[in-house]
Amino acid sequence: MAEHKHALTIRRYFDACNEADYDKLVSCFTEDAVHYFPDGLPDIPWRTADTIARKWQWCVENLGSQWTIEKILVSHDSDEAVIEWTHWKGKLGTALRGDEWYIFDKESGLIKEIRAYYASPADKNVTINELVSFDYAGRGYHLEPLTHSKAKEV
Template sequence: MSDAEIDMSPEANVKLVLKYFDGCNTGDIEHLKSTLAHDVVHYFLPQVHRPIRGSDHLARYWRKFKQMYQPTWKIDHTLAGGNEVVSEWSCAYTQPSTGDRLIFRGTEWYVIPEGRIAEVRAYYHYDESRDCQLNGFPYADRRYLAK
């Protein structure tokens, strides 16, 4: 597909991010790579996570995450404009050491300059001993992902 044929509309970019999350849910490497620029960089807020660079490395990272934690990811909201998408997401996962099902939530910014995700900036808090979400927020009433 030539650059002129790539749909870079905000709607197409949101669909691409949703497809990326489908890949995170399945751990399918080829599916994930089909959404990513070859030189993608994924940045994480927690200091324990260094940036992940390259589509192969990022796709393998999400496959390993899938195998270890059996996550269920859900995009709860998106906003898009130009070549950027912002998502609010939920992730329910199983803590391998205890078998407890926990949940954490966050937001990400995606830069999509040419029909593939080139940059992800992930903002979230994670604590493997408890759920990490907004205190008192009516998640169930607003149909957010539940454990």
């Protein structure tokens, strides 16, 4: 069975994030897209495809960010999806796990809204922010970032 078009868009978006590829990032979003986050980050929410792309480029450059997708669920009756991810911050030696809710534009199929939810508050005293006592390894989750040849070139 072929992967759903919304899942393919999400995978393309994460590849673009890991590659810090501005044009590829922007191509995943409607021009007026919004990315919402929990409290604690400056200048949120991020509004417009341009802003989202530039912020993720900054994260790759300054934090050594890489992301892995752990799970994707796509709605069978609406233009929505939810994913579980890990944000690896290589230069800080930390990681954060969480979920995102995606809303897609019905006509274009592009992402028009993302709502991010963190597995836990970003605790600066732990190296990987994740659920306490959850068996990440046993459930097949990534325990380190993937190596991306394009990401290394950035």
